[in-house]
Amino acid sequence: MSVISPARTTTVDYNTLPANTQSAFDRLMEQADHTANAAEYEALMTALIAITGITGVRYNEILKCACPCDCGLIFDADAPGLHTVEDPQGYNLGRLQCPQCTDDHPTGHAE
Numbered sequence: 001m002s003v004i005s006p007a008r009t010t011t012v013d014y015n016t017l018p019a020n021t022q023s024a025f026d027r028l029m030e031q032a033d034h035t036a037n038a039a040e041y042e043a044l045m046t047a048l049i050a051i052t053g054i055t056g057v058r059y060n061e062i063l064k065c066a067c068p069c070d071c072g073l074i075f076d077a078d079a080p081g082l083h084t085v086e087d088p089q090g091y092n093l094g095r096l097q098c099p100q101c102t103d104d105h106p107t108g109h110a111e
């Protein structure tokens, strides 16, 4: 007996979002990156997930691909196969490449 799982939107391409959603995303991400308040961070991430429409996020945290290429993939920060571009220093969000970029052109330090 097979189980059909519901359709999921686990990633969204930033470049395909409407301009007003992009600017809201940028503003919320900027705040999330710099807040020192954990409750505020959670609230910002919840809002970010809501406006991007991504579902199935495991730890209420999403990221935009930090690759130097023009990839704008937004994805679950806990997804498998991500590659660290830069360790967080003085900000909250990890700088990670999406799985596609990790496959195509990994950058930064190796795990």
Ligand SMILES: [Zn+2]
Binding pocket: 065, 066, 067, 071, 072, 073, 097, 098, 099, 100, 101, 102
């Ligand atoms: Zn990418």
Ligand SMILES: [Zn+2]
Binding pocket: 067, 068, 069, 070, 071, 101, 105
């Ligand atoms: Zn890339």
